[in-house]
Amino acid sequence: MQEAATPPVFIHVATSRAVDPVDAVREAAQGITAADTCFILAFVPGEQDTALVARTLAEELAGIPVFGCSSAGQITDRGYESDALLLLVFPKQHFRCSSLLLSPLLPLSTTQIAAQAQRHERKFRRTAGWKRLGLIFADGLSRQEDLLVSTLETVLGDLPVFGGSAGDQLRFEETFVLHNGAAHRNAAVLLFLETNLPFSGIGFDHFLPAGAQIVITDADPDARKVFEINGAPAAREYARLVGCDVLDLSPMVFAENPLLVQFNNTHYVRAISDADASGALSFMAAIDDGLVMTLGQGQEIIRTLQTGLEIRGESGARPDFILGFDCVLRKLEIEQKQLEQAVSDILRRESVFGFNTYGEQHCGVHMNQTFVGVAFFPPEERNFH
Template identity: 55%
Template structure:
């Protein structure tokens, strides 16, 4: 079955999609090429399952797409035209008549040099000459184990000024061993990939979760901020206190428990999830976002996740028309919760209906803020009288 067979009767116009579920890198690229014969891409994005051998895939991409710019990252799952998948490689070919792209690689990003990120970003923006009548946005794909996305996003916001930034942290399934971004035919760890896009399409940014704060508060009383490691909460060992508050034994703490019992931080009038990644040592908890001594947290309570997904994806342009496609960055913890509740078929149907494609992340980037357990995306609307380049 090809990717086209998986789509509804009216596939996207501004991108072409291809999917391979093969195990061999050469076969994967051959299948992608076969499905993209009608594409005339400005660039291709690849969202890669953790099971593939990356050196082999990089070589196959260089050989199979010698004249095409290819970017991408490893993932904790994919959103294909079928919906949620775990082992598929998704390719999105952005049509050159609607998109232009410039890119830069930040490496290393642990630790982040704020001055270098700002300088490199400003240089990229100044060298990428604007086309009258077109709009700009940026996509960022960062090493999801770098623990640097919060600082990186602040630096990017300073460098890009009024250009909106969206993206996701690269994943590694549920192994949490090593994540990579792809640029110029090579996979890089301890790196972040910035894509500056120019398009003639109207677009809207999306960002939503399904949690509300409870009255249960906790204070971080001992932390190692550079490691996103919390040692104590409310003066007690962090894992023990968290387990007490969510009413489960410490031995039963797991990614699923963390997904369904997140902790929230307040930023102005909004609450953002500070997701727990895993137990660390005997008593510690590692987080997927910035953490520090004295930080006030609230335990979150989930709302109905499919209903919030439906309402969050229900966007339209000024003429009331649905998006041509939505590029989505969906936290792997959301997927874990959805699967545990047996709602993955319902979520996948929502994605199919709204033409959502993308990947499951270790963290999401939304308008200058690094967040967790959130769906972030960009809805691109159907072209109207566009001029080809």
């Protein structure tokens, strides 16, 4: 029997496992009041009708801003789940929020997005003694997250931005973001937050570079497709490098054997989503001709998760909660290795809540097979007045 997790103090967590979207919203929304609530983050199961969920949330929670996205899985008070509507309720006592819908992402105008983000950030009135951060939720099938987050990093200066790409449980068909009572495709939601809670960013994966360098010799950057690696057909060469037959390539093989790219002395995962009939490989983050990469060698995923989440505040306090964006390919590997219960126990113990993504955003970089998050700590005594 699972040990009961200690619920967070400074946000309210609501879930529903009802299959019907309307029933799920009504169950999860019970007891949430506009008088106390600043905003809500909603992470919707990829199997549910996200547009219907968005409309029903607007009806049931009139007057409360709701943001979020469709998800490839949820991180709830039970740990990993796949079919739970998750609502994270952020109270006015500790949070202020302003939102911006960025649409369309394709075609992406960096000039327009830069101007919108700067203008919106300047209009967001500052509260003395409170600190700021940004959250970004992007359509996970737009293929524009790399350019989007690098643009935001450039124009927003010292504002830290964290986020994840909307998913749909590895179907790669439709992903949505939520804003103003509607579900949007080809869009992103940028949230500017102020909080009187101390916070700290988190970002880690479980791969180290291994083996010889690999060169992308033919690619379509816009489509994130690679046709040749080392001058050979991409899928065939990749299969040779990982030691399997090209016919045996699968999401599990891709999850355990990603390619890594080095940037600012740090290696980032460039995950492969699939191999098509022509032998091309589709990637979940930026790719280009001439890019030099290496195979990633996986480390023990339980140990790296425990180490990555052992974050403490300046006073040594544990986080009250961690808002987590965890790549769906990590979840896939964990499930295949039958580690789901062990990982869920860790997530529950560390008060992690969030969703499984099609990519993560941190420090101006869009990456894959990474855990990105924000740890929020109990406020200092002066903030209670």
